[in-house]
Amino acid sequence: MPAASAEDAEGVxxxxxxxxxSILEDAVARRAWIVGIFPAENEARAAWGELRxxxxxxxxxxxxxxxxxxxxxxxxxxxxxxSWRFGRLHWVPVWERGAFELPSxxxxxxxDPGLAFGTGxxxxxxxxxxRLVEAEAAMAGTPQKAALRVVDAGxxxxxxxxxxxxxxxxxxxxxxxxxxAVRISGENxxxxxxxxRVRFFTADLQxxxxxxxxxxxxxxxxxxxxxxxxxxxxxxxAPGGTLILSxxxxxxxxxxxxxxxxxAPGWASDTRTMGEWADLVLSRPxxx
Numbered sequence: 566m567p568a569a570s571a572e573d574a575e576g577v578x579x580x581x582x583x584x585x586x587s588i589l590e591d592a593v594a595r596r597a598w599i600v601g602i603f604p605a606e607n608e609a610r611a612a613w614g615e616l617r618x619x620x621x622x623x624x625x626x627x628x629x630x631x632x633x634x635x636x637x638x639x640x641x642x643x644x645x646x647x648s649w650r651f652g653r654l655h656w657v658p659v660w661e662r663g664a665f666e667l668p669s670x671x672x673x674x675x676x677d678p679g680l681a682f683g684t685g686x687x688x689x690x691x692x693x694x695x696r697l698v699e700a701e702a703a704m705a706g707t708p709q710k711a712a713l714r715v716v717d718a719g720x721x722x723x724x725x726x727x728x729x730x731x732x733x734x735x736x737x738x739x740x741x742x743x744x745x746a747v748r749i750s751g752e753n754x755x756x757x758x759x760x761x762r763v764r765f766f767t768a769d770l771q772x773x774x775x776x777x778x779x780x781x782x783x784x785x786x787x788x789x790x791x792x793x794x795x796x797x798x799x800x801x802x803a804p805g806g807t808l809i810l811s812x813x814x815x816x817x818x819x820x821x822x823x824x825x826x827x828x829a830p831g832w833a834s835d836t837r838t839m840g841e842w843a844d845l846v847l848s849r850p851x852x853x
Contacts, residue, residue: 572814572841574599574623586616599625606630651691652698654728659756674731675756676724689811692837692844693725693785696809700781701732711735713780716801718773720765723750725783730762734781737763740773770794778803784810788817792824799828805851815843 574597575588586601599620603609613628648657648665655673657665667673704710713734717726720739727750729737741747750765766773770790774782774797782801784791791798791810802808808829813821815838822834822845833848 688839688842689785693783693811715781716779718784719786720750721746723753726763730759739765740768774801780806782808786812788813788821795825795828802849806849808847810845813843818843
C-alpha cells in the first residue's frame, strides 16, 4: 500500500489491539506493508478475512501468504530496511557490512533494529537525525559539546542515542517503556562498540526524564503522548538547550504547538515537514 495510507491502517490495528499484525514502512520507497505472523496458513487467511473489511478505505494489493522457518519471522523486517546517510553519517544494516564502503572522513552506525521501531527509514526518525547532526555541527570543537547531556526519550532501536554518541557527545542516555526496545538498543550499542558510551534503560517518560536537565532532548513519539507530557519534556531541557519533537503528523502540528506553548513561554521554535510528517524544535533561552 502507499506509505500515506500506513497511518490509517496502523490506527485500525491499534484500535483492535491485535498483536499478530504490524505495519512495515519504507520512507525511501514510499511503500508500506501489513504483515501478520500466524501458526498456520488457515489461521492467517481467516484473520485477514476479518481484518480486510475494516480496511475498506485503504488501497491494498492482493495478500501473499508464505511459510516461514522457525526463526525466519524474526528476520522478515530485513527486506524493508535500507541504508541511508545524512551529511557524513551513514546508517547501514549490519548484514550489508561486508559489501559497504565507507567514504573517507565519514562515520557509520551499523544497525539491526529487530522488531523494535527505528531503522531510520521513517520520516519521523530522519527529521530527528537531521536536527541532531545540525546541532552537533553548530557546536563542533566547542567546550559546550563535551559537557552536553543528550536524552533519547522512547529510544526504539537506539538509533538516535547511538548517533549522538557517534557524533562525539559524551553523555548520552536512552530509555523506552518497551523492554524489547531497550534490549535491541543495547545490542546495537555493542555492535558499534558504543556500549560504554550510552546507557539504555526501561522507563516511562516521567521517570526517564527525571535526571539532570539535558542540552538536547529527543522525543520521537506519538503526537498525543507528546502533548500530554509537555511539562515533563520541557522541564528536562537545560537553559540554552533544545527539545526535538517528532512523530507528529503535519496536520497535528498546530495542536502539538498549542500544547507546548504554555509550558515553554518565550522559547524559540522551528518546524520542518517531510512527507506527511513534521517536527517541532523548541529552544530554551539561556539563563540570564
